Amino acid sequence: MQQPSDEVLIAYLDGELGERETAEVMQALVRDERLHAYTQRLNASARLIRAAYDDVLREAVPDRLIAAARGERGLTALRRGLARLARWRAVLGERPWWIGVPVAASLLGLIVGGGVGYFAGTERSASLTAQQDLVTASTSANWLDSVAGYHKLLIKAGSNDRALMDVAADANGGAVPKAGQLPPDLRLPNLKPWSLQFQGARFLVVNGQPATQLFYTTDNKSLGPLTFVEAVSTKPDLAPTFDRRDDLNILYWRHHGHAYALVGTADIGYLWNIYNDIAWQLDAI
Amino acid sequence: MSASFSDQLVAVLPRLRRFARGLTGSAVDADDLVQAACERALARAHQFEAGTRFDSWMFRIVQTVWIDQLRARETRRTESEDEALNAGTDEPVRRVEARLALREVQAAIGALPAEQRLALLLVTVEGLSYKEAAEVAEVPVGTIMSRLARARMALLAKLSGDALRGSTEDATAE
Numbered sequence: 001m002q003q004p005s006d007e008v009l010i011a012y013l014d015g016e017l018g019e020r021e022t023a024e025v026m027q028a029l030v031r032d033e034r035l036h037a038y039t040q041r042l043n044a045s046a047r048l049i050r051a052a053y054d055d056v057l058r059e060a061v062p063d064r065l066i067a068a069a070r071g072e073r074g075l076t077a078l079r080r081g082l083a084r085l086a087r088w089r090a091v092l093g094e095r096p097w098w099i100g101v102p103v104a105a106s107l108l109g110l111i112v113g114g115g116v117g118y119f120a121g122t123e124r125s126a127s128l129t130a131q132q133d134l135v136t137a138s139t140s141a142n143w144l145d146s147v148a149g150y151h152k153l154l155i156k157a158g159s160n161d162r163a164l165m166d167v168a169a170d171a172n173g174g175a176v177p178k179a180g181q182l183p184p185d186l187r188l189p190n191l192k193p194w195s196l197q198f199q200g201a202r203f204l205v206v207n208g209q210p211a212t213q214l215f216y217t218t219d220n221k222s223l224g225p226l227t228f229v230e231a232v233s234t235k236p237d238l239a240p241t242f243d244r245r246d247d248l249n250i251l252y253w254r255h256h257g258h259a260y261a262l263v264g265t266a267d268i269g270y271l272w273n274i275y276n277d278i279a280w281q282l283d284a285i
Numbered sequence: 286m287s288a289s290f291s292d293q294l295v296a297v298l299p300r301l302r303r304f305a306r307g308l309t310g311s312a313v314d315a316d317d318l319v320q321a322a323c324e325r326a327l328a329r330a331h332q333f334e335a336g337t338r339f340d341s342w343m344f345r346i347v348q349t350v351w352i353d354q355l356r357a358r359e360t361r362r363t364e365s366e367d368e369a370l371n372a373g374t375d376e377p378v379r380r381v382e383a384r385l386a387l388r389e390v391q392a393a394i395g396a397l398p399a400e401q402r403l404a405l406l407l408v409t410v411e412g413l414s415y416k417e418a419a420e421v422a423e424v425p426v427g428t429i430m431s432r433l434a435r436a437r438m439a440l441l442a443k444l445s446g447d448a449l450r451g452s453t454e455d456a457t458a459e
Binding site: 005010011016041042045046049051052053059061062065068070071149152153156246 | 295298319388408431438
């Protein structure tokens with residue numbers, strides 16, 4: 001037999017050769033010490049290749065992937081979403097609480113950093129406060145990671161994969177259900193004055209809580225695309241706060257059992273103005 | 286969607302993440318890819334043929350979504366990633382640490398052409414047979430064989446330094 005080719009040697013190591021070819025390679029290895037050493041190096045490189053990604057198997061799988069695998073973005077989340085959306089009006093209340101908040105909120109956000117200030121009560125011990133601070137900061141970070149992740153997922157899917165949407169947009173920027181009926185209390189902020197066109201909505205699970213993600217696009221590259229997320233939250237109210245994930249700006253806040261976030265590459269000034277607009281509209285609807 | 290289907294999907298998540306990590310070279314991008322693949326799989330659950338390998342079916346979906354994403358946007362490699370990759374090949378001191386050596390391997394795999402990387406991850410990392418890998422990649426077995434060989438040769442050339450030498454000694458000892 002001629003010297004086995006690299007393809008044949010690798011197939012031999014992978015156990016992909018038949019009996020006759022395997023025997024031929026083995027005979028060649030016995031005859032040729034250099035070939036034998038070369039094969040050992042190939043074998044060693046295969047073990048390195050396998051070892052290179054072993055750590056991934058030991059990592060905890062993120063909640064959002066387990067939720068996606070369980071299909072909780074689908075019917076279960078939709079059912080939860082319907083109930084939640086029905087409560088939306090009551091949750092928001094009658095007062096335009098959003099108005100005038102941004103400036104004070106930004107200052108508060110700067111001072112307390114991610115809601116930490118809520119736990120700085122005078123009656124609590126310093127250690128307990130510190131522990132809760134850590135927990136709060138950590139869970140906020142996870143929530144923002146998920147919100148940013150969902151945003152990037154939509155952007156990567158691009159305009160070709162509308163299958164991701166639970167609610168599509170009609171020609172006028174209204175909402176059209178992909179299946180069944182539209183949630184009766186679903187309200188869509190009209191951001192056309194910002195040249196932002198509603199493209200659809202998704203029902204998600206963020207940190208184990210149902211959420212709705214509204215998707216807007218625009219030709220203005222400095223403004224969009226943009227997602228607006230509204231989710232159920234068990235955490236205390238939080239004034240609008242600015243954060244970043246990679247190249248994404250996030251303006252988020254919590255109010256009466258709900259968490260909200262505006263996510264995009266738009267300048268923070270734009271986000272504040274859009275936030276005000278959304279607040280006006282949600283209150284007016 | 287049946288519970289058994291989603292249970293299978295959850296069970297295979299760690300391997301899907303590993304596969305996606307190898308394809309994308311980024312932890313964040315890999316999880317985004319796996320999430321998109323899960324959503325696509327659930328939407329097409331009726332297409333899965335009972336009695337066939339579920340992991341292979343999911344690998345095919347992951348690679349399909351990945352290719353869609355590659356086509357939809359130009360893959361951008363950040364300067365820092367490039368620097369890390371180059372530094373890994375030029376600094377012998379770093380090879381002392383096993384973990385850094387493995388990062389070198391990851392960087393070398395990440396530098397392979399996409400189709401070679403796919404063949405390598407399916408066969409060498411995930412342990413699929415050539416036939417199964419060919420079905421996932423939707424190419425003939427011979428194509429998988431040649432892509433795999435080119436990938437392995439390229440890696441052997443890149444990893445011929447201390448990292449591989451240590452592993453070779455281990456192999457000899459065995």
